[in-house]
Amino acid sequence: MEMIKVGARRPAMLDRPQQEMLIDGQRVPALSGKTFETRNPATGELLAIVADGDAQDVDRAVKSARAAFEGPWSRMKAVERQRIMLRLADLVEDHYEELAMLDTLDLGAPYSRTMLGKARAGALLRYYAGQATLIAGETLPNAAMGDVISHTLKEPIGVVAAINPWNGPVGMSVWKAGPVLASGCTLVMKPAEQTPLSALRFGELCLEAGVPPGVINILTGQGAAGAALSAHPDVDKIAFTGSTGVGEKILHAAAGTMKRVTVELGGKSPNIVFADADLDKAVPAAAMAVFANSGQICSAGTRLFVQSSIREEFMERLAAFTRTIKVGDPLDPETQIGPVVSAPQMDKILAYIESATREGGEALVGGKRMSGVGYDDGFFIEPTIFTGLDDTMTIVREEIFGPVLSALSFDTIEEALQRANATEFGLASGVWTSNLTTAHRMARGIRAGSVWINCYQMLDPGVPFGGYKMSGFGRESGPHHIEDYLETKSVWIKLD
CATH class of the missing domain: 3.40.605.10 (Aldehyde Dehydrogenase; Chain A, domain 1)
Structure with a gap:
C-alpha cells in the first residue's frame, strides 16, 4: 500500500x-x-x-x-x-x-x-x-x-x-x-x-x-x-x-x-434505539459505536436493539451509512477505519462471521476480508452488519473485538432492559430517546458501568469508567x- x-x-x-x-x-x-x-x-x-x-x-x-x-x-x-x-x-x-x-x-x-x-x-x-x-x-x-x-x-x-x-x-x-x-x-x-x-x-x-x-x-x-x-x-x-x-x-x-x-x-454492550430517537444522530452513532477503531474497543456497542416500529427505516439508513465508511490506508486523512491489529485477530473475527452465517444470520452489509490493491498486504475486514439473529447466537453472546454489529429488534422498555442485561458482561451501554422518563428508567435499569444517553463513547478524566459482572x-x-x-x-x- x-x-x-x-x-x-x-x-x-x-x-x-x-x-x-x-x-x-x-x-x-x-x-x-x-x-x-x-x-x-x-x-x-x-x-x-x-x-x-x-x-x-x-x-x-x-x-x-x-x-x-x-x-x-x-x-x-x-x-x-x-x-x-x-x-x-x-x-x-x-x-x-x-x-x-x-x-x-x-x-x-x-x-x-x-x-x-x-x-x-x-x-x-x-x-x-x-x-x-x-x-x-x-x-x-x-x-x-x-x-x-x-x-x-x-x-x-x-x-x-x-x-x-x-x-x-x-x-x-x-x-x-x-x-x-x-x-x-x-x-x-x-x-x-x-x-x-x-x-x-x-x-x-x-x-x-x-x-x-x-x-x-x-x-x-x-x-x-x-x-x-x-x-x-x-x-x-x-x-x-x-x-x-x-x-x-x-x-x-x-x-x-x-x-x-x-x-x-471485555464487553458486549447494548446500544438501544427507541422510536422517538433523533435518527439523524442515532444512525451514524450506532455505526461508529462499533466500527470505530475497526471494532477493537472493549465498550463498543456491538448489540444494536432497534424498536420494532422504526426497524425497517433505521436498518436501511444504517446500511447506507455503513457503505459510505472509508476503509483503507491509516495515513490517508480521509480514512475512517484501518486494518485490525494482526493476522490472528483477523482470523478470529472471520471465524465469528462464518459462525453467524452457519447459525442462520444474514450479512446485511460486509462480511468479508477486503482484497485488492491496497488491501492484500494488510488485515482489512469490511464493516459488517448481521440481521436475522436471536439472543442465543454466538455472534450475539461473545465479544468479537472486530467491525461486526449484531442488529436485533424489541418492542417494550421492559423487553429492552431484560435483553440488554441478559449477558455476562456489563461494561457500557447506549440509549437513544427523546423521552426523559425512558432515559432515566433505562439508566437505572441497565447493569453496566457506563450508560450513554443520546451519545456514545464519551469519556472524561473526572468521570469513572469500568464494568459490572464479567467486565x-x-x-x-x-x-x-x-x-x-x-x-x-x-x-x-x-x-x-
Missing part, C-alpha cells in the same frame, strides 16, 4: 531497528537476548525488533521499581510530584504527533483517529496531577475510654504492575501511569506485544520530565512476561485492561500473594480512582 503523507514525519525512534525495554532509566536488551517483531498491520512492514522479556527481566524491573519506591520518590512532597506530572503533560502534548504516528504504524488505527487522543492525554495527566495534592487522611471520632485521638494516613501502596491491551496504546500508558505518579507508587508497565512502541517512547518522556529512574519501567515481552509479572511476590497491585479470559488468569496468579487487583475487561471491577478516572493506589493506615494516640 502506498502511504499518503499527512504532515507528520516518520518517528525518529524507528531509526533504531532494535528496541530495548526501559528499566531503571536505561534501555536494555532482554537478559536472554530474545526478541520479537512488531509489524505494520496495514502493510506488513517490519517496524522494529523488540526485546522479548521473560521472568528474569520481570524480576529486575520489579527490583528497580522497589528500589525507586523505597528511595525518595514515595516521600516526595505532593506538589513536587505534581510539578513533574505537569511537565510530563506538556511533553506528551508537544510530542503527540510522534506518539500518534507510532500507534498508527503499530496498531493500524487511522492517524486522524490516533491524533484525537492528544487532548485527552494532556487532560488525564493534569487531572491526576491535581489529585496528587488532594490525598489526605481524616480525623475520626471514636468511642475509646479516655482522651484518645484517632486519624488515618493515606500511603502509596507500592509497586504497581500495569498490563495493557493493544487497542489504544499511548492512551493506556497515560491512563495507567497517571494514578501511579500522583500517589507516589512506582510502575512496571507491560505493553501488549502487538503495540509496544509508543509505551517505550512515553517512558522516555517520563524521564525527560524529571520522573526518577526506576519509577516508570517499560517491560516489553509476550504472554509469559505478563504471567510472571502477575505472580511476582514483590508486586503490590495489578492494573489490567484486556480480555476477560486473561483477566481470570491474572486474578488466579495474584491470589497467592493477595495483591490488590483492578481489572477492566471487571474497579474504576479508572474520577476522584476515587487514586484510592486503588493507596493504603489507609489508622493511627491512635492516647493523651492521658
Whole structure:
C-alpha cells in the first residue's frame, strides 16, 4: 500500500531497528537476548525488533521499581510530584504527533483517529496531577475510654504492575501511569506485544520530565512476561485492561500473594434505539459505536436493539451509512477505519462471521476480508452488519473485538432492559430517546458501568469508567480512582 503523507514525519525512534525495554532509566536488551517483531498491520512492514522479556527481566524491573519506591520518590512532597506530572503533560502534548504516528504504524488505527487522543492525554495527566495534592487522611471520632485521638494516613501502596491491551496504546500508558505518579507508587508497565512502541517512547518522556529512574519501567515481552509479572511476590497491585479470559488468569496468579487487583475487561454492550430517537444522530452513532477503531474497543456497542416500529427505516439508513465508511490506508486523512491489529485477530473475527452465517444470520452489509490493491498486504475486514439473529447466537453472546454489529429488534422498555442485561458482561451501554422518563428508567435499569444517553463513547478524566459482572471491577478516572493506589493506615494516640 502506498502511504499518503499527512504532515507528520516518520518517528525518529524507528531509526533504531532494535528496541530495548526501559528499566531503571536505561534501555536494555532482554537478559536472554530474545526478541520479537512488531509489524505494520496495514502493510506488513517490519517496524522494529523488540526485546522479548521473560521472568528474569520481570524480576529486575520489579527490583528497580522497589528500589525507586523505597528511595525518595514515595516521600516526595505532593506538589513536587505534581510539578513533574505537569511537565510530563506538556511533553506528551508537544510530542503527540510522534506518539500518534507510532500507534498508527503499530496498531493500524487511522492517524486522524490516533491524533484525537492528544487532548485527552494532556487532560488525564493534569487531572491526576491535581489529585496528587488532594490525598489526605481524616480525623475520626471514636468511642475509646479516655482522651484518645484517632486519624488515618493515606500511603502509596507500592509497586504497581500495569498490563495493557493493544487497542489504544499511548492512551493506556497515560491512563495507567497517571494514578501511579500522583500517589507516589512506582510502575512496571507491560505493553501488549502487538503495540509496544509508543509505551517505550512515553517512558522516555517520563524521564525527560524529571520522573526518577526506576519509577516508570517499560517491560516489553509476550504472554509469559505478563504471567510472571502477575505472580511476582514483590508486586503490590495489578492494573489490567484486556480480555476477560486473561483477566481470570491474572486474578488466579495474584491470589497467592493477595495483591490488590483492578481489572477492566471485555464487553458486549447494548446500544438501544427507541422510536422517538433523533435518527439523524442515532444512525451514524450506532455505526461508529462499533466500527470505530475497526471494532477493537472493549465498550463498543456491538448489540444494536432497534424498536420494532422504526426497524425497517433505521436498518436501511444504517446500511447506507455503513457503505459510505472509508476503509483503507491509516495515513490517508480521509480514512475512517484501518486494518485490525494482526493476522490472528483477523482470523478470529472471520471465524465469528462464518459462525453467524452457519447459525442462520444474514450479512446485511460486509462480511468479508477486503482484497485488492491496497488491501492484500494488510488485515482489512469490511464493516459488517448481521440481521436475522436471536439472543442465543454466538455472534450475539461473545465479544468479537472486530467491525461486526449484531442488529436485533424489541418492542417494550421492559423487553429492552431484560435483553440488554441478559449477558455476562456489563461494561457500557447506549440509549437513544427523546423521552426523559425512558432515559432515566433505562439508566437505572441497565447493569453496566457506563450508560450513554443520546451519545456514545464519551469519556472524561473526572468521570469513572469500568464494568459490572464479567467486565471487571474497579474504576479508572474520577476522584476515587487514586484510592486503588493507596493504603489507609489508622493511627491512635492516647493523651492521658
